[in-house]
Amino acid sequence: MYLADSRTTPDPSDTAGRHPLPGRRAALVPGAVFALGSVSLITDVSSEMVTAVLPLYLVAGLGLSPLGFGLLDGVYNGVSALVRLVGGRVSDRGGSHKTVAAVGYGLSALCKPLLLMAHSVPLIGAVLAADRTGKGLRTAPRDAMISLACEPGTRGRAFGVHRAMDTAGALLGPLVAFVILRAAADGYDAVFTVSGCTAALGVLVLLLFVPGREDARPFTEPAAGRAPLRAVLRRPAVRRLTGCAALLGLTTVSDSFLYLILQRRLDLSETWFPLLPLGTAAAFLLLAVPFGTFADRVGRRRLFLCGHLALLAAYGLLVSPLGDSPTLAFIVLALHGSFYAATDGVLAAVTADAVPETIRGTGLAVVQTGQAAARFVCSIAFGVAWTTWGDRVALGSAATGLAVSVAVSALLLRPSPDAPPEPVR
Amino acid sequence: MNRKNRILALLAAVLILGGVAVGATLHAAGRSAEKDRAQPGGPRVHPGEVVLDAPRLSVFRNMAWGPHRDEIATVPADDPAGPRTSSGVRCLRFHAAAGTGICLQAVHGRLRDSYRAVVLDAHLRELRRYDLAGVPTRARVSPSGRSVAWTVFVSGDSYAGTSFSTRTSVLDTRTWSLDRDLEEYRFFLDGHLHKASDLNVWGVTFADDSRFYATVATGGRTYLVRGDRTDRTLRALHTNVECPSLSPDGTRIAYKKRVEGASSDAPWRLYVLDLRTLRESATAEHRNIDDQAIWRDGHTLVYSLPGDYGSDLWTVPADGSGSPGLSMTAALAPAFTG
Numbered sequence: 003m004y005l006a007d008s009r010t011t012p013d014p015s016d017t018a019g020r021h022p023l024p025g026r027r028a029a030l031v032p033g034a035v036f037a038l039g040s041v042s043l044i045t046d047v048s049s050e051m052v053t054a055v056l057p058l059y060l061v062a063g064l065g066l067s068p069l070g071f072g073l074l075d076g077v078y079n080g081v082s083a084l085v086r087l088v089g090g091r092v093s094d095r096g097g098s099h100k101t102v103a104a105v106g107y108g109l110s111a112l113c114k115p116l117l118l119m120a121h122s123v124p125l126i127g128a129v130l131a132a133d134r135t136g137k138g139l140r141t142a143p144r145d146a147m148i149s150l151a152c153e154p155g156t157r158g159r160a161f162g163v164h165r166a167m168d169t170a171g172a173l174l175g176p177l178v179a180f181v182i183l184r185a186a187a188d189g190y191d192a193v194f195t196v197s198g199c200t201a202a203l204g205v206l207v208l209l210l211f212v213p214g215r216e217d218a219r220p221f222t223e224p225a226a227g228r229a230p231l232r233a234v235l236r237r238p239a240v241r242r243l244t245g246c247a248a249l250l251g252l253t254t255v256s257d258s259f260l261y262l263i264l265q266r267r268l269d270l271s272e273t274w275f276p277l278l279p280l281g282t283a284a285a286f287l288l289l290a291v292p293f294g295t296f297a298d299r300v301g302r303r304r305l306f307l308c309g310h311l312a313l314l315a316a317y318g319l320l321v322s323p324l325g326d327s328p329t330l331a332f333i334v335l336a337l338h339g340s341f342y343a344a345t346d347g348v349l350a351a352v353t354a355d356a357v358p359e360t361i362r363g364t365g366l367a368v369v370q371t372g373q374a375a376a377r378f379v380c381s382i383a384f385g386v387a388w389t390t391w392g393d394r395v396a397l398g399s400a401a402t403g404l405a406v407s408v409a410v411s412a413l414l415l416r417p418s419p420d421a422p423p424e425p426v427r
Numbered sequence: 428m429n430r431k432n433r434i435l436a437l438l439a440a441v442l443i444l445g446g447v448a449v450g451a452t453l454h455a456a457g458r459s460a461e462k463d464r465a466q467p468g469g470p471r472v473h474p475g476e477v478v479l480d481a482p483r484l485s486v487f488r489n490m491a492w493g494p495h496r497d498e499i500a501t502v503p504a505d506d507p508a509g510p511r512t513s514s515g516v517r518c519l520r521f522h523a524a525a526g527t528g529i530c531l532q533a534v535h536g537r538l539r540d541s542y543r544a545v546v547l548d549a550h551l552r553e554l555r556r557y558d559l560a561g562v563p564t565r566a567r568v569s570p571s572g573r574s575v576a577w578t579v580f581v582s583g584d585s586y587a588g589t590s591f592s593t594r595t596s597v598l599d600t601r602t603w604s605l606d607r608d609l610e611e612y613r614f615f616l617d618g619h620l621h622k623a624s625d626l627n628v629w630g631v632t633f634a635d636d637s638r639f640y641a642t643v644a645t646g647g648r649t650y651l652v653r654g655d656r657t658d659r660t661l662r663a664l665h666t667n668v669e670c671p672s673l674s675p676d677g678t679r680i681a682y683k684k685r686v687e688g689a690s691s692d693a694p695w696r697l698y699v700l701d702l703r704t705l706r707e708s709a710t711a712e713h714r715n716i717d718d719q720a721i722w723r724d725g726h727t728l729v730y731s732l733p734g735d736y737g738s739d740l741w742t743v744p745a746d747g748s749g750s751p752g753l754s755m756t757a758a759l760a761p762a763f764t765g
Contacts, residue, residue, distance in 0.1 A: 057561065057562050057580055058540075058562050060580075061562040061563075061564055061580050062519065062562060122691075122692030122693075123691075123692060124691045124692050125692065176539070177538065180538065180539055180540070182452050182455075183540075184535070185452055185455075185456050186452055186453075186455035186456035186458070186459045187459040187462075188455075188459060188462075189452065189455030189456065189458075189459060191451065191455060192451045192452045192454070192455035192456075195447065195448060195451035195452075196448040196451060196452065199444035199445070199447050199448040200444075200448070202440075202444055203440060203441065203444050206436075206437065206440050207437065210428075210433045210436060210437055211433065211437075271558050272541075272557075272558035272559055272560040273541055273558045275560060276539075276541075385624030385625075386624055388624060389622045389623060389624045389626075390622060
């Protein structure tokens with residue numbers, strides 16, 4: 003019933019963002035971006051609540067051995083990547099990013115109450131796989147909507163605001179779960195119920211406050227043909243961008259390896275170890291908006307590459323014999339967070355620059371899937387290198403590879419002038 | 428729908444969903460408070476002094492509802508249904524031998540919970556404590572009481588962190604030297620050094636203070652390994668063995684075996700392996716077992732099965748004869764003093 007609503011004439015104040023008016027609203031981000039950011043924030047609170055309690059629930063709550071979950075992880079990752087491509091393609095062909103995103107968010111929301119009923123490892127694994135399918139479906143259409151909702155010149159900031167809100171939700175989720183378990187010992191069912199309610203709220207905010215295609219700015223090009231994927235891959239700019247994202251992804255060591263190396267270098271106690279991801283997230287949260295805005299000014303491709311230099315610096319610090327002072331941890335985590343702030347949303351903005359509106363969702367999906375697949379290959383290879391040669395050699399090789407990848411990407415991404423960014427309308 | 432109506436719809440949804448959320452939390456809180464009240468007909472539990480070196484005792488985690496839930500308690504070994512003496516020490520996992528206890532417990536912090544391993548003396552006084560990286564699952568003390576081992580589950584930090592691994596540590600309580608992660612030992616498969624990034628080790632059972640058996644998983648298979656602290660090695664002996672438990676005479680291993688044809692959510696059966704002949708034999712317990720069994724004596728196995736209070740303890744003969752019998756309701760992680 004809320005879907006039908008998007009056909010009614012939108013309230014002028016609601017569309018202020020897409021045609022920024024001078025005044026207070028224009029200084030922030032478009033309303034639609036803020037709405038999508040809120041949806042992501044709420045949804046991340048919901049999903050991170052579950053993630054935070056899941057190990058305890060399986061072991062202490064259900065008395066299960068969760069080993070073997072990891073075996074299927076690779077399969078889920080592959081499925082999730084495929085689903086992302088499907089999500090982007092369907093949303094372009096059907097012309098409704100909002101509908102596909104709503105299905106994705108809705109599927110994940112439905113999975114929360116299902117967790118209450120699944121009491122065995124395979125069933126819980128299946129529910130989590132469905133949850134990931136939802137996440138895969140919604141990512142590309144959501145980013146497409148963000149890119150379509152703002153003026154091309156402010157895309158960096160728009161994605162920055164979205165990623166900051168998303169990260170804020172991820173930080174809040176575990177806290178909410180903790181408060182519930184503190185009020186009700188063993189109250190995993192309460193955690194799942196609250197998570198389900200939160201996810202439902204996220205879907206509702208999407209349906210009520212994110213404008214659909216009908217009331218969006220009309221396309222300046224005809225709707226996507228029957229093969230948006232081919233149309234995307236025909237564009238040299240997209241091919242180059244996908245190549246660079248994949249190349250850099252191949253040398254981006256997964257977060258958990260980085261934290262393990264940091265723990266070994268500093269001989270961190272097991273109590274401090276779980277706090278390391280919070281350091282990265284905090285830096286990401288604080289820097290996403292300023293870096294996004296900065297990217298709009300100095301060129302998004304340039305900042306995307308600079309972000310990888312921050313990651314390279316973090317690798318360098320970890321490989322170098324700089325001792326084991328806790329300051330090292332702060333600097334490494336700050337660099338790691340800067341890397342995300344300068345690359346995650348910025349890559350989406352760069353992609354949007356290179357892909358026309360009609361195939362925007364597909365383009366975003368292709369680039370992001372290329373990156374995710376490369377990172378997955380990297381984490382397998384890195385694991386093998388770690389066991390064979392040790393963490394220092396493995397990280398040293400990754401750093402060398404990253405330096406080469408950045409240099410190659412700088413060459414590949416050069417032909418189009420970095421600043422001012424050339425937006426595709 | 429105009430802006431005002433949308434906001435009204437959102438407010439209504441917040442009220443309804445918030446109501447459901449608060450209701451679910453209050454319901455769970457009430458249920459949790461109920462667990463702090465003793466149930467009529469449940470085991471009798473009274474506070475008292477618990478010692479680990481008194482003869483003929485069964486020491487375990489008391490799961491019965493009431494003020495002493497989750498505390499380490501004792502009953503005479505020959506009267507398992509008798510009144511329980513509860514120590515006031517709370518543990519998730521526990522084991523004891525020769526006057527040394529190992530207690531894996533939760534620490535409720537202000538912003539999050541964490542876990543630690545506490546080494547206890549015969550009067551349950553804390554000797555040392557170690558931070559744990561994840562949720563505790565197995566704990567063992569060597570027969571002499573000198574070495575202890577524990578296993579925790581560590582989960583990834585990624586979205587929907589579904590990648591779990593184990594971390595197993597072994598500690599010498601005389602020198603306090605700690606091997607934090609047995610995955611750093613050299614693992615030999617078919618006599619060859621085997622390096623793999625997917626190695627997992629869990630479920631230590633001690634032969635003496637430096638030699639032990641455990642499970643190693645790699646490449647989707649599980650192996651029974653013989654471990655040695657002195658030369659830091661793990662050597663594979665047999666496949667498809669999880670959570671081994673060595674008999675008091677050191678000749679047999681009770682373990683959970685993943686059997687063919689069983690449903691994937693209940694895949695394990697309780698088996699015994701003769702270490703001299705490597706011959707496997709099934710026990711008379713045909714239900715799914717997910718526990719590291721304990722030898723009460725040379726011929727009886729004790730293990731946990733889900734029960735009304737979370738876990739009950741059952742026994743079955745180790746030689747495949749007889750049938751399973753309920754030994755104790757509302758109990759977990761038992762140990763038997765000499």
